[in-house]
Amino acid sequence: MTNPLVGDLFRRESGRISAWLVRLLGPSRLDLIEDAVQDAFGAALAQWPFGGVPDRPAAWLAVAARNKAFDRLKRDLRHDPFDETDAWRLGFSDPEEAGRLDDTLALMFVACHPALQLEDQTMLTLQTVCGFGPKEIARAYLSTAEAVTQRLVRAKRKIRELELTFEIPEGAQLATRLPGLLDSIYLLFNNGYTASEGEPLMASELCAEALRLATLLTEHPTTSTGETQALAALICFHHARAPARTGDSGGLILLADQDRGSWDHALIARGFGHLQSATSSVTVTALHLEAGIASVHAAAPSFDKTDWHALTHFYNRLIELKPTPVVQLNAAIACAYADGPEAGLARIDSLDGTRKLAGYALYHAARGDLLLRLARNSDAREALRRALSCPVNEAEREYLARKLGACV
Numbered sequence: 001m002t003n004p005l006v007g008d009l010f011r012r013e014s015g016r017i018s019a020w021l022v023r024l025l026g027p028s029r030l031d032l033i034e035d036a037v038q039d040a041f042g043a044a045l046a047q048w049p050f051g052g053v054p055d056r057p058a059a060w061l062a063v064a065a066r067n068k069a070f071d072r073l074k075r076d077l078r079h080d081p082f083d084e085t086d087a088w089r090l091g092f093s094d095p096e097e098a099g100r101l102d103d104t105l106a107l108m109f110v111a112c113h114p115a116l117q118l119e120d121q122t123m124l125t126l127q128t129v130c131g132f133g134p135k136e137i138a139r140a141y142l143s144t145a146e147a148v149t150q151r152l153v154r155a156k157r158k159i160r161e162l163e164l165t166f167e168i169p170e171g172a173q174l175a176t177r178l179p180g181l182l183d184s185i186y187l188l189f190n191n192g193y194t195a196s197e198g199e200p201l202m203a204s205e206l207c208a209e210a211l212r213l214a215t216l217l218t219e220h221p222t223t224s225t226g227e228t229q230a231l232a233a234l235i236c237f238h239h240a241r242a243p244a245r246t247g248d249s250g251g252l253i254l255l256a257d258q259d260r261g262s263w264d265h266a267l268i269a270r271g272f273g274h275l276q277s278a279t280s281s282v283t284v285t286a287l288h289l290e291a292g293i294a295s296v297h298a299a300a301p302s303f304d305k306t307d308w309h310a311l312t313h314f315y316n317r318l319i320e321l322k323p324t325p326v327v328q329l330n331a332a333i334a335c336a337y338a339d340g341p342e343a344g345l346a347r348i349d350s351l352d353g354t355r356k357l358a359g360y361a362l363y364h365a366a367r368g369d370l371l372l373r374l375a376r377n378s379d380a381r382e383a384l385r386r387a388l389s390c391p392v393n394e395a396e397r398e399y400l401a402r403k404l405g406a407c408v
Contacts, residue, residue: 014131019103040064062095224342226281236271237294240264309339361390
């Protein structure tokens with residue numbers, strides 16, 4: 001999108017318009033709907049510079065997409081018959097309904113159906129709900145546009161085969177499917193918060209979309225569960241630190257060295273609001289504990305005044321629910337600040353040999369840092385070299401190289 005106005009509208013409105021059309025035509029026609037929405041924005045790019053921007057541009061785009069879809073359906077009628085009532089609704093439905101929250105949430109549940117792989121769920125969400133193209137999704141997943149397109153085609157074919165209804169699940173079905181949707185949004189945020197490889201540390205647009213989707217879930221009574229509120233709180237707390245995570249040249253700034261005055265304190269306040277709402281849940285989930293951990297960091301006036309004992313308590317409880325190697329590593333790091341570097345190093349070394357951590361840069365970097373604090377410089381250099389041999393983004397690589405260079 002070369003026109004800034006149209007590009008901004010595409011990111012904000014394409015998902016809503018797509019959701020509206022999916023309600024009218026059903027999830028099996030995602031490809032047709034995607035083409036119709038793209039064509040509508042293409043028409044805006046062609047017409048608005050000469051005829052002017054309409055008074056209600058979002059409604060204009062919705063009508064244009066509806067008409068494009070209707071034209072396509074009439075052309076394909078012999079090959080893909082549809083009920084005449086669908087055509088009637090498509091022709092006369094009010095375009096002002098294109099922003100309905102229920103439609104957007106229903107589309108999210110279509111995209112995040114458990115029959116799809118988790119990454120495919122997230123990719124389909126990025127395309128259908130967030131308006132990302134294959135090239136943008138490919139950058140986020142260190143893939144190619146062609147490979148992403150193939151995955152999206154397969155995902156949509158699976159959606160057609162399932163013959164899904166377009167609705168927000170309720171009762172036991174909601175309880176079964178909501179965790180998958182939350183996992184998909186969490187994965188989306190993590191992919192944006194720290195890139196696996198490449199130059200930038202973050203992909204802020206992915207973080208912003210994850211926050212938007214989590215917020216949408218908290219705004220609907222059916223999906224506003226304690227776990228949903230906890231996820232929204234967690235994303236708010238982490239995303240609030242984004243302005244302080246990199247320097248002017250894009251270099252990595254660790255939590256200990258960040259300017260807390262540049263954190264987004266309004267977003268932190270939102271996070272505490274979501275965290276308070278999360279306490280309505282009878283069950284404490286891993287997301288509740290992760291949000292609690294993030295809240296301790298958000299509330300600390302400085303790194304030195306962080307309540308590390310509270311963090312250790314949170315992590316020990318989290319290990320009971322989510323005993324992954326990464327959670328155990330983070331618990332060890334918190335322990336090092338609460339009880340000293342020797343205690344933390346002992347917990348990290350107890351994870352030695354864990355296959356999932358062998359190629360995880362943060363494991364070796366954390367170990368190197370604790371070894372440095374214990375004046376074991378030779379061992380620290382070896383740990384930092386191993387960290388540099390792992391997949392890292394450019395900002396992390398530069399930081400680790402500086403750390404290694406200072407390790408004399």
